[in-house]
Amino acid sequence: MPELPEVEVTRRGVAPHLDGKQVTAVILRREGLRWPFPARLPTLLCGYRILATGRRGKYLLLHFQHGTVLIHLGMSGHLRVLDKDVPPQKHDHIDIVIGSQALRMTDPRRFGAVLWHDQADGNLEEHLLLRQLGVEPLEPGFDATLLYKMTRQRSAPIKQVLLAGDIVVGVGNIYASESLFRAGINPKIQAGRISLARYTLLVAAIRETLAAAIEQGGSTLKDFIGVDGQSGYFQQSYFVYDRAGEACRVCGETISQIRQGQRSSFYCKKCQK
Numbered sequence: 526m527p528e529l530p531e532v533e534v535t536r537r538g539v540a541p542h543l544d545g546k547q548v549t550a551v552i553l554r555r556e557g558l559r560w561p562f563p564a565r566l567p568t569l570l571c572g573y574r575i576l577a578t579g580r581r582g583k584y585l586l587l588h589f590q591h592g593t594v595l596i597h598l599g600m601s602g603h604l605r606v607l608d609k610d611v612p613p614q615k616h617d618h619i620d621i622v623i624g625s626q627a628l629r630m631t632d633p634r635r636f637g638a639v640l641w642h643d644q645a646d647g648n649l650e651e652h653l654l655l656r657q658l659g660v661e662p663l664e665p666g667f668d669a670t671l672l673y674k675m676t677r678q679r680s681a682p683i684k685q686v687l688l689a690g691d692i693v694v695g696v697g698n699i700y701a702s703e704s705l706f707r708a709g710i711n712p713k714i715q716a717g718r719i720s721l722a723r724y725t726l727l728v729a730a731i732r733e734t735l736a737a738a739i740e741q742g743g744s745t746l747k748d749f750i751g752v753d754g755q756s757g758y759f760q761q762s763y764f765v766y767d768r769a770g771e772a773c774r775v776c777g778e779t780i781s782q783i784r785q786g787q788r789s790s791f792y793c794k795k796c797q798k
Contacts, residue, residue: 536579554617559599600637602631617630672724683705700735
């Protein structure tokens, strides 16, 4: 599943083609994906200008004067900007046309979503899918004090708490594993037992990991490619993720793999106490 860096890479890729541009057509090739497409979406968007693109967690946002389109890439989706006359392929489900170009969403597994939040329905942050999301990890509101205070009563392992998304949003499985390694924290430690000093290290590690992933175009996931059709290469820098049985790049210890919830966690027993 595309995580925060992949969505941010996508946002940065589409923004120059969309910001300030007027939608001239919306082409729907099916009734919906994970949920039905909004009723009258072509009418809602055609003739209106995209004021700006944004992101909240793993949701890409297209802001209009009268509302916002929310796009989630699901398990296998990606967006491309291409000539509007390029013939669609089997899994190309929706085009948002901007002049001679189209923002095309491809989603083989159809777990993605394209939704509409009307300005008349209130603040976007109160949308059902956004209201429970935690703070953005790359913004000033995310700090060690917040993590420390919000985890005092948490008995769950720190890896699971990061994935929950109610304290900090967008730190998915890959980047949680990598961040915990950089901070020297074992993914099995109860969140409520971690000190403020160690949370300071973790916050810095999360910021560094996500920033590095964005800079390198995200990770080459099974179904993810960037807007320009190119793959990211952050996976070449993984310290632990998907490296079970290999030597730690720092100490040489064998990387371990365990199951936490329904996800695999990778860590170094020597570097992460």
